[in-house]
Amino acid sequence: MITVHIQYFAILREQRGVARETRSTPAGTAAALYDELRARYGFSLPRDRVRAAVDESFVAWDTSLRDGQTVVFIPPVAGG
Amino acid sequence: MFCISTEPLDPAALQRTLADAHAGACVTFEGWVRDHNDGRPVLALDYEAYAPLAEKEGARILAEAREKFAIVGAVCIHRVGSLRIGDLAVWVGVSAAHRGAAFDACRFVIDETKARVPVWKKEHYAVGDTAWINCATRGDHAAAVKS
Known part of the structure; x- marks a missing residue:
């Protein structure tokens, strides 16, 4: 198990019900963590509509997670 | 310079x-915030951003613009918070020796910003419901997830 800090924005924040949490997880990758959270909290967005960011940089879904990192899942953007 | 701003934008000051x-x-x-989207009357918008990553990705876009076009300067500022109809949501300014590069780079910066920068928009409709734009999933409204 590792412990990661997760921040939620926009539709994911509303569906999770909190803006941030610190969570212990068996997930080894960003993809596994999103799948775990989606199954637990019923996120409407499938993983292929979302991007992952670790420690303020976009990362590939198969990126390994390490203890203490900050993970953010990025729903489809809509600036402008 | 690419910034996320919680305060109203001042175009004259930015242009200087x-x-x-x-x-x-x-x-x-x-x-600008307009009063309709996809055929529905809109009353107001909420914008939010993952500011550290938004500013990093935005800086990357401005650097790309400098590589692609013969420009002198480029600035983009995006508002976050609750905005009303007519409010300024995003401002892009590009200076160049000649107008062609300035037009092309300005278009590039706003297009890439809309496509890549982690900013989200929630519309509040006249009939009382809301939707996060671009977050539709199967069975939802074509352009939005209703909540």
Whole structure:
């Protein structure tokens, strides 16, 4: 198990019900963590509509997670 | 400079930051909150951003613009918070020696910003419901997830 800090924005924040949490997880990758959270909290967005960011940089879904990192899942953007 | 701002934007002040003796052209773009989207009357918008990553990705876009086009300066500022109809949501300004590069780079910066920067928009509709734009999933409204 590792412990990661997760921040939620926009539709994911509303569906999770909190803006941030610190969570212990068996997930080894960003993809596994999103799948775990989606199954637990019923996120409407499938993983292929979302991007992952670790420690303020976009990362590939198969990126390994390490203890203490900050993970953010990025729903489809809509600036402008 | 690419910034996320919680305060209202001041186009005149932003444009002054581009002043440069080498510049013979300045093209600016203003994105305003409009009163309709996809055929539905809109009352207001909430914007939110993952600011650290938004500013990092935005800086990357401005660097790309400098590589692709012969420009002198480029600035983009995006508002977050609750905005009303007519409010300024995003401002882009590009200066260049000649107008062609300034027009092209300004278009590039706003297009890439809309496509890549982690900013989200929630619309509040006249009939009382809301939706996060671009977050539709199967069975939802074509352009939005209703909540």
